[in-house]
Amino acid sequence: MKNYFIKTIFFITCALPAHAAEQSLHGIVDTRLINVSAKSNSTSYLLGGYGKFDNKKNSGLTLAQLGVVYKASWQNNVSINIVANAFGNKKHENIGITEAFVRYKGLPNNAGWRLQTKAGFFYPKISLENNAVAWSNPYTLNNSTLNTWIAEELRNTGLQFTLEKLGKFNHSQQDFSLNLSVFKNNDTTGAMLTWHGWTSASRQSLFQEKLKLAPFPARWPGKPLAAQAPYSDPFLELDNRWGAHIVGQWQFHHRQHPFKINIGYYNNNTNTSIEIKGQYTWRMRFVHAGLKVKLAKKLELISQYMHGNTYMQGKNGGFAVNANFNNAFIMLRKHWQQHQIALRMEEFSLDDLDNTWGDNNNEYGRGLTLSYRYRLSKHSFIQSEYNWLQTNRPARWYVKQPIKLIERQLQLAFRVYF
Amino acid sequence: MIRLNLFCLLILSSFYNQAAQVQITIMAPNKSVIANLVVFLTPIDLSSIAKATIFSPQVILQKIIKQKNKKFVPYIDVVQKGQIILFDNNDDITHHIYSVSGKNRFEFKIKGNKNKKSPILNSTGEVAMGCNIHDWMSGYVYVVDTPFFTKTNTNGKAIFNDMPTGQYQLSIWHPQLDVSNNTITQNITIGKQTSWQITLPKALLPIPKQESEDDFDFLEDY
Numbered sequence: 124m125k126n127y128f129i130k131t132i133f134f135i136t137c138a139l140p141a142h143a144a145e146q147s148l149h150g151i152v153d154t155r156l157i158n159v160s161a162k163s164n165s166t167s168y169l170l171g172g173y174g175k176f177d178n179k180k181n182s183g184l185t186l187a188q189l190g191v192v193y194k195a196s197w198q199n200n201v202s203i204n205i206v207a208n209a210f211g212n213k214k215h216e217n218i219g220i221t222e223a224f225v226r227y228k229g230l231p232n233n234a235g236w237r238l239q240t241k242a243g244f245f246y247p248k249i250s251l252e253n254n255a256v257a258w259s260n261p262y263t264l265n266n267s268t269l270n271t272w273i274a275e276e277l278r279n280t281g282l283q284f285t286l287e288k289l290g291k292f293n294h295s296q297q298d299f300s301l302n303l304s305v306f307k308n309n310d311t312t313g314a315m316l317t318w319h320g321w322t323s324a325s326r327q328s329l330f331q332e333k334l335k336l337a338p339f340p341a342r343w344p345g346k347p348l349a350a351q352a353p354y355s356d357p358f359l360e361l362d363n364r365w366g367a368h369i370v371g372q373w374q375f376h377h378r379q380h381p382f383k384i385n386i387g388y389y390n391n392n393t394n395t396s397i398e399i400k401g402q403y404t405w406r407m408r409f410v411h412a413g414l415k416v417k418l419a420k421k422l423e424l425i426s427q428y429m430h431g432n433t434y435m436q437g438k439n440g441g442f443a444v445n446a447n448f449n450n451a452f453i454m455l456r457k458h459w460q461q462h463q464i465a466l467r468m469e470e471f472s473l474d475d476l477d478n479t480w481g482d483n484n485n486e487y488g489r490g491l492t493l494s495y496r497y498r499l500s501k502h503s504f505i506q507s508e509y510n511w512l513q514t515n516r517p518a519r520w521y522v523k524q525p526i527k528l529i530e531r532q533l534q535l536a537f538r539v540y541f
Numbered sequence: 542m543i544r545l546n547l548f549c550l551l552i553l554s555s556f557y558n559q560a561a562q563v564q565i566t567i568m569a570p571n572k573s574v575i576a577n578l579v580v581f582l583t584p585i586d587l588s589s590i591a592k593a594t595i596f597s598p599q600v601i602l603q604k605i606i607k608q609k610n611k612k613f614v615p616y617i618d619v620v621q622k623g624q625i626i627l628f629d630n631n632d633d634i635t636h637h638i639y640s641v642s643g644k645n646r647f648e649f650k651i652k653g654n655k656n657k658k659s660p661i662l663n664s665t666g667e668v669a670m671g672c673n674i675h676d677w678m679s680g681y682v683y684v685v686d687t688p689f690f691t692k693t694n695t696n697g698k699a700i701f702n703d704m705p706t707g708q709y710q711l712s713i714w715h716p717q718l719d720v721s722n723n724t725i726t727q728n729i730t731i732g733k734q735t736s737w738q739i740t741l742p743k744a745l746l747p748i749p750k751q752e753s754e755d756d757f758d759f760l761e762d763y
Contacts, residue, residue: 230641233642289671
């Protein structure tokens with residue numbers, strides 16, 4: 124499936140007349156000095172531990188992101204978009220593709236209707252934080268736990284249709300859009316969320332990347348999940364069924380308080396009785412909502428909410444992993460001249476609904492982020508950020524760590540957008 | 542534009558002995574003045590010969606609309622049927638300019654610091670324009686079928702120099718004028734009377750700010 128997908132994108136690229144295209148290259152370089160502190164010696168989730176940050180203790184100087192966006196667009200409103208990223212997290216460096224798609228963006232008609240389509244490998248429309256080049260977050264260095272999970276386990280491989288109604292041609296300040304995606308290659312989604320819980324990072328999983336699982340007892344030889352592979356393959360198709368994601372958005376260009384609201388439903392529609400080479404199908408369903416509103420001059424609120432359920436089972440239905448999950452954050456940001464201060468508060472949980480031995484996935488946590496950004500020039504920024512996360516996760520007992528853990532991280536970043 | 546007006550005047554002067562400066566002041570219901578309203582005068586009783594001459598511009602003239610700081614500058618302009626617009630991109634990024642309006646539909650991309658001409662605008666009425674990359678950008682051109690057109694100045698005055706006397710239909714247009722077809726018309730006779738004061742029946746709707754609601758420069762369509 125993956126090879127087929129790469130070949131398709133390659134052939135489309137070759138078939139389009141390159142000489143007639145307008146090509147562009149943009150990106151971000153984000154280097155950081157990082158200091159992580161936690162009461163116990165927890166290992167980062169990236170390395171198969173229960174640590175909530177993507178960085179280890181004493182990470183020092185790190186390449187947090189090198190993102191490059193290549194775009195070739197034609198006069199007929201078709202473009203090819205390829206986003207490549209490199210991440211330098213210590214002991215977990217990697218480079219690859221995070222998105223690759225062909226896009227058609229039609230022109231609005233005189234009533235303001237516009238149709239857009241995407242085909243390929245792309246992010247579902249959920250995050251209100253990650254709206255900058257290469258899915259970077261212009262407001263804070265670490266994404267909220269909600270969007271950290273989107274970056275880790277969610278990517279649509281399929282088709283997306285967006286129908287928009289722009290109000291401006293009818294002298295209306297309101298725009299509406301309906302966004303429908305049908306996708307494959309997201310059958311294992313839920314494994315990481317359930318097994319390591321919510322995390323906070325700026326890391327994005329790459330097309331080819333495999334994600335290391337924690338060594339919880341249910342995975343021991345002879346135990347219920349012994350067949351589970353040590354790494355989860357997040358963008359894998361196992362049951363050949365299409366999933367769907369639908370998002371409605373309402374945008375009001377109010378003069379003093381413009382706002383944007385979106386509500387969506389995601390269902391990967393997997394057949395949960397499949398296991399191939401240690402990769403299980405997980406059913407993933409959730410609703411999500413987002414709000415972005417200008418409260419006062421240069422003061423903005425961004426908030427997102429998510430509630431869902433995921434489960435998987437063995438071939439004979441002999442065991443199951445089943446969890447409900449919730450997440451919400453509120454971010455306030457104030458910007459003036461070269462400055463921006465952002466404060467984000469979040470709360471999240473996982474409720475383990477099964478009785479499988481050695482697999483306790485309960486979690487409750489709260490997070491706080493305080494970030495200050497200073498614009499040095501049009502293209503470069505320095506940003507310092509403090510992240511605080513308090514989580515209660517009984518599974519830490521499996522690796523002899525305190526169940527209740529407070530993790531702190533201080534970061535100083537130099538970011539260049541080009 | 543000046544050349545066209547001079548040319549038309551030359552033609553007109555052979556048909557009309559008198560010429561006058563006409564001044565039309567337009568006010569909102571609260572008596573505040575309104576700038577940048579399109580005002581044009583269409584002759585009612587012109588002889589067919591003169592009409593044919595006046596209404597076919599011999600030289601295709603152009604108006605310039607800039608794309609500056611991701612805005613259309615000016616937001617509103619007025620041209621005569623048969624003219625074109627030169628889009629002058631002052632930004633260092635590409636804009637994808639389009640018009641959604643009837644027979645005056647067009648679209649093209651203009652790279653940073655380049656310019657491009659619209660097709661000849663042969664259909665009268667509103668040309669509503671946008672940029673398909675920056676949705677907040679919005680601009681209008683009104684295409685008229687008369688050589689007598691202008692916009693109100695900052696004092697809310699539309700001034701027509703050396704107008705031939707006679708009967709005209711006076712039209713006022715603005716995209717945010719909240720009346721049928723966004724247009725108000727009335728017949729006037731230029732002769733003894735050369736100035737009019739017109740109060741709009743309603744205040745203009747809010748004019749779009751043409752500003753992104755995001756303050757960051759490196760955003761993508763996510």
